[in-house]
Amino acid sequence: MIKVGVIGYGYSAKTFHIPLIETSEYMELVAINSSQKELVREQHPNIAIFDTAQALITSANLELIVITAPNNVHYSLAKLCLEHGINVVIEKPMVTTSVEAQELVDLAKKQGLLLSVFHNRRWDGDFLTVKKLLKNNQLGDVRYFESHYDRFRPTVRQRWREQAGKGSGIWFDLGSHLVDQAINIFGLPEALTARCLPLRANSQTTDYFHVQLHYENLEVVLHASSFSAAPNMRFRIEGTKGSFIKYGFDPQEEQLKKGISPVNSLYGVENEENYGRLYTEFSSTAIETEQGCYKQYYLEIAQAIKLGGCNPINPADAVEVLKILELAEISSESGKKMMISLAKNYEGLK
The missing domain is CATH 3.40.50.720 (NAD(P)-binding Rossmann-like Domain)
Known part of the structure; x- marks a missing residue:
């Protein structure tokens, strides 16, 4: 042991x-x-x-x-x-x-x-489903990929993640998951454009982001808001064969909070009403969500x-995630598109 x-x-x-x-x-x-x-x-x-x-x-x-x-x-x-x-x-x-x-x-x-x-979000059921759809070429050549992590939290809470400081805010918190998922599928982009902002009253750090990753023949959008009270879209993917749209979050976090064991056979299983849908020119089909499995990590x-x-997560991947997080902050502050080639010999924010 x-x-x-x-x-x-x-x-x-x-x-x-x-x-x-x-x-x-x-x-x-x-x-x-x-x-x-x-x-x-x-x-x-x-x-x-x-x-x-x-x-x-x-x-x-x-x-x-x-x-x-x-x-x-x-x-x-x-x-x-x-x-x-x-x-x-x-x-x-x-x-x-x-x-x-x-x-x-x-x-x-x-x-x-x-x-x-x-x-751990690499083992979200919805992300595993997306990877399966892409592996099976059910969407054709992907041209647009949108990944959201929206919540309704309009009031600032007293916790370290919402206090001013390096590495705080939802861009480093939730954004790191979305960046990791995106580059796990598509690799590093050529450039990015970002808006990372504090929008809530008395907010001391980023609580909203809208980040565009620019690839050749592909646009990836990563988005999170603290003001989304409506049903929350998780993924929208558009390709040459069709589109896939998925609402709702992977159930594992809520199950763990309720004390459901990771070895329970129903752990990571999503309710049918939350399945995503695959749209083609002539059909609309519910796609069963793969079973999530954080225990695999x-x-x-x-x-x-x-x-x-x-190693389930190569630490070199985490370095690339941080370079994207840093360049997005620079893009947001400067209002400029940032070339990812700048990150090759990047020495970090001073």
């Missing part, structure tokens, strides 16, 4: 990482670092609790550490883990700059350790550590 420690005990740790780790056949959660010691002890009475991340890293004799702390400390904590010979999974975004990301990639390679990023992490299998 791989002995695992988790740094942080906030939403992502409690909702995603801990349930997935605890139901893994190959992992054992043995340590948590959190300031909420009593809450952790109540919910995990047999797990060691550490006051500081540094103490967990240096004292717990772990094979894997999962970092779910705020984005601005990802780099320093991951670096310390790698320096102590410990494999690392980092909650997305990997870090707050592409320069820091590349430094971690280089350090992990030097140390011969696994470094991975929790881009940690299965592949275990195989990578114990058997030398492939």
Whole structure:
């Protein structure tokens, strides 16, 4: 069994990482670092609790550490883990700059350790469905791809993701998922144009984005709003053979929040009323959503550590995601189209 420690005990740790780790056949959660010691002890009475991340890293004799702390400390904590010979999974975004990301990639390679990023949305059922449609050429040559993550949250909340600071806001939070999905399918674009804005009253960071990724013969739009009270479109894809439209979110997050186990046979199964539709010139067909499977991420992490299998998220991909996130912020601030070639030797925002 791989002995695992988790740094942080906030939403992502409690909702995603801990349930997935605890139901893994190959992992054992043995340590948590959190300031909420009593809450952790109540919910995990047999797990060691550490006051500081540094103490967990240096004292717990772990094979894997999962970092779910705020984005601005990802780099320093991951670096310390790698320096102590410990494999690392980092909650997305990997870090707050592409320069820091590349430094971690280089350090992990030097140390011969696994470094991975929790881009779990690659295992969303709707995204798996989209990839299947494209693999089967059911849409023909794709010319337009639109990916949304809209919600109705018109009021600013008191939490670190909505406070001013590097790596905060929904562009780095939700945008990192949408960017990762887009480049996982299409690769890097040639250029991008972006608007990343604080639109809510008293907002201190980005709560809206509309980002266009420009490819040859293809346009990709990534969009998120905090003012969408209507049914939310997730994907719209248009190709030479037809179109696919999908509403609603993957059910796994809500299922995990309700305490449904990732090993339950109904976990990741979407209700029929939320199926997307494939439109051609002469027909309209409901497309059954593939079963989502976040547990696959940690299965592949275990195989990578114990058997030398492939890292489920190549950290080099996460570096490219960060370059896109950074260039989009520059585009939004300057009002200019940014060429992705600028990112090849990009040294990050100063």
